[in-house]
Amino acid sequence: MAGMAHERGLSYPQSERWSERARRSLAGGVSSQFRMSKDPHPMFYERAVGARIWDVDGNELIDYTLSQGPLILGHSHPDVLAAVKEAIDRGQLYAGQFEEEVVLAEALQRLIPSAERLRFGSSGSEAVHAALRLARYVSGKPKIIKFEGHYHGWLDNVSFSVNPSLDAAGEREAPRRVPWGGGVPQEAGRDLIVLPWNDLGAVEAAFAAHPGEIGALITEPIMCNQGCIAPRPGFLECLRAACDRYEAALIFDEIITGIRLDLGGAQRYYGVTPDLxxxxxxxxxxFPLSALVGRERFMAPLERNEVYHAGTLNANNASVAAALATLRVLEADDGAAQRRLWATSRELCEQLRALAESHPLPLRVSGPGPMFHLGFHERGDVTEYRHTLEYDGARYQRFCALMLERGVRLIGRGLWYVSAAHGMDDVAMTIERTRDALDQLL
Ligand SMILES: Cc1ncc(COP(=O)(O)O)c(C=O)c1O
Structure with missing residues (x-):
C-alpha cells in the first residue's frame, strides 16, 4: 500500500479543506505551535497503527514524528489500549490515591537512579516549572543556568534563548536572554543565565562570576531539540561536580531522553545522577503524564507542604494505566522491544549515513538512534546551538514536503523518532524514498 502511494505521489485535498475550516475556529488551525506546518499545511489524520498513520485523504504514511516522541511502542499498541480501556471502565479521575499510581511510582524508583521521590503531573512544561521552584527553595538561591538552544517547555521562566537568531543572541561567550516570541516578560528571565552548551569553561566562569547566587543548572542531557547533539565525553560528569562544588541543583530535563534512551533515562545511560x-x-x-523525579532532599518541601505543586488532572487513571502497560511491554522478554527499537533505529541511521556519503547533498545524521537528527550541513563539528544555525532549514523543509509526497511523515525541525513498531522493511522503504526525495532536491 505505502509503496503504491509512493509511486502515485500523494495529494491531500481533504486535509487542505479541513485545514482551512480549522483556521476559522482554532487559532492557527492547531492546538500546539509545533503543529503549524506550512508546507503544505497542517495535515488531518483519522487512524494510526504501529509505525503507520493514515490521513483523511486515505494516504498511508510511515510515521517518524510519533506525535513528537511519545509513541515509543508505535501507535495504538494493543496492550496499552487494553490497559487504558480496562482502567477507564472503573473511572477516569479519582483525585484521590489509587494502587496503580503507587505501583507506577515504585517501578520508576526501581529504574531511575535519582528517583528517591516522585510527583506525577500532566505535561513536561509544568513539571519543569515545579523542578525550578523546588531547586530555588532548597538552594535558597534565585539564579538558574540554562543553555542556549535547549527547550524546557513553553512557560515564561524558561522561554528564553530557545532558538534565537545569531544577531539576537549576541556574543557567544555572553549570550543575550532572547525571549521565545512575544508576551514573555523580560523580568521572567531576569534570573536566568544563558550559556553555550558543551562548554565547561563557560559553566565554571558563570559560577565564579555569581558566587552564592546560582541555585540550579538545567540541561537536556542530550541536546535533542536542536540537532540531537550528544554531550562531550565527561561534560555531564563535570556539570555534576560543578553543581556539587557550588551547591546548586543539577536538573536533567529527560522529557525526550527518559524511557526512550534508557528506561532509567540519560542519567542511567551515562551514569550521572541529577538532583531533580x-x-x-x-x-x-x-497519554498526558509527566513525572518530576528527585532526591529526597529536593522533594521534601512538597512533603512538608512548604512548596506547592498541584494539578486537577494529575495521575488520571488512563495515563497511569498507559504508563504501566508501556513499561510492561518494554521490560517483557528481557527488554526485547527496546532491543528491537535500538536495532532498527541504528540500522536506519547507518543507512542514512551511507546514503549521505554517496550523495552530493551535504546530509548529516546525528544522535543515538531511538531519536536522531537529519539535516543539510557543510561543516564538520556540531557541538552546540550556534553550529545548528548553519543547517539549511529551508532545504530541509522542502525535503520534508517531498518525503510526505512519498508517504513518510517527518518533523520539520529535523528530529526523527523511531518506535519499537518500526521494522527493517520500514527502514528499506524509508531509504528508497529518501534517495528519491534527495535526487529531486538537486
Ligand atoms: C526537552 C523538553 N522539555 C520539556 C518539554 C515540554 O513538555 P510538554 O510538551 O509535555 O509540556 C519538551 C517538549 O517537547 C521537551 O522536548
Missing part, C-alpha cells in the same frame, strides 16, 4: 529530573512523552505512550 523530568520525565514525560514516552512515559505514557501518548
Amino acid at each position: 529530573s523530568i520525565f514525560g512523552k514516552a512515559l505514557a505512550s501518548g
